[in-house]
Amino acid sequence: MFLILFKLFSIFPLFLLKAIASLFAQCLIIFSLSPYRITKKNINYCGFKNKKLARNSINMTAETFLEYPYIWGNPRNYHKLLEHNEELHQISQSDKPSLIFTLHMGCVDVMLFHSSYNLPNLNIIYTPAKNKNFEDTVRKIRQSMAAKLHTANVSGMKELYKNYLNGENVIVACDLVPHHKGTYSKLFNKPCFSIDLIEKLSKKDTHNLHFVYLTHGNNKKYKFNLETINRPISTDEMNNFFEKAITEAPDLYGWEYKKFRKLQGEVKNIY
Numbered sequence: 001m002f003l004i005l006f007k008l009f010s011i012f013p014l015f016l017l018k019a020i021a022s023l024f025a026q027c028l029i030i031f032s033l034s035p036y037r038i039t040k041k042n043i044n045y046c047g048f049k050n051k052k053l054a055r056n057s058i059n060m061t062a063e064t065f066l067e068y069p070y071i072w073g074n075p076r077n078y079h080k081l082l083e084h085n086e087e088l089h090q091i092s093q094s095d096k097p098s099l100i101f102t103l104h105m106g107c108v109d110v111m112l113f114h115s116s117y118n119l120p121n122l123n124i125i126y127t128p129a130k131n132k133n134f135e136d137t138v139r140k141i142r143q144s145m146a147a148k149l150h151t152a153n154v155s156g157m158k159e160l161y162k163n164y165l166n167g168e169n170v171i172v173a174c175d176l177v178p179h180h181k182g183t184y185s186k187l188f189n190k191p192c193f194s195i196d197l198i199e200k201l202s203k204k205d206t207h208n209l210h211f212v213y214l215t216h217g218n219n220k221k222y223k224f225n226l227e228t229i230n231r232p233i234s235t236d237e238m239n240n241f242f243e244k245a246i247t248e249a250p251d252l253y254g255w256e257y258k259k260f261r262k263l264q265g266e267v268k269n270i271y
Contacts, residue, residue: 010073088118103175104254
């Protein structure tokens with residue numbers, strides 16, 4: 001059933017998806033539903049002064065929501081959303097494997113399909129869906145370009161770590177609150193509980209370290225950005241890279257996630 005629905009979405013023209021997304025976003029705004037309320041709170045908390053940013057961001061969130069089934073129904077559709085880029089193919093020619101970190105800007109699966117297509121033996125950590133049929137369908141689609149998916153739990157992390165030590169490529173979206181272990185850092189000078197996996201793995205110096213993220217494209221919706229980092233980094237430095245990317249295209253960032261929870265002290269979250 002889910003695959004049929006995805007196939008249907010995959011044949012929609014992009015202008016129609018954008019129109020549907022606009023209506024969806026207006027409903028979120030008019031009824032002040034949770035994604036819009038969280039988006040406004042996060043944007044204000046991080047000190048962004050643009051009064052239109054929350055509305056622009058929720059419009060991008062709605063578009064992203066529909067882009068997932070659009071590319072799940074036909075993974076090659078990611079080419080229609082992403083401007084052509086050779087950087088990942090170039091780093092795949094290196095003698096050392098790659099450790100890549102990213103964040104939730106735009107449709108993450110556009111980036112993951114692009115990465116899977118260009119990097120062999122790519123390992124991805126992800127949070128599985130609660131519905132088993134949905135999860136099985138999406139997992140199969142996400143692995144269709146030979147990526148290896150690992151669930152964000154103890155067994156999944158062990159498998160990811162084993163493949164990392166075996167010299168395989170790894171990409172991790174590290175901007176959300178970790179399920180279990182992490183460290184306290186700051187984002188836009190606000191305390192947050194952060195994933196510290198990149199700090200730990202980059203210290204081993206077995207992989208080339210890269211930061212990738214999406215911004216607005218000139219000819220298509222997204223532009224792929226890659227920055228090579230020639231040293232190990234701390235979690236604080238990782239969050240500094242996130243700040244730089246978000247500042248470039250703040251409306252593309254996933255402000256609807258509850259980033260500022262699991263805080264220290266009496267106030268455990270801002271929500």
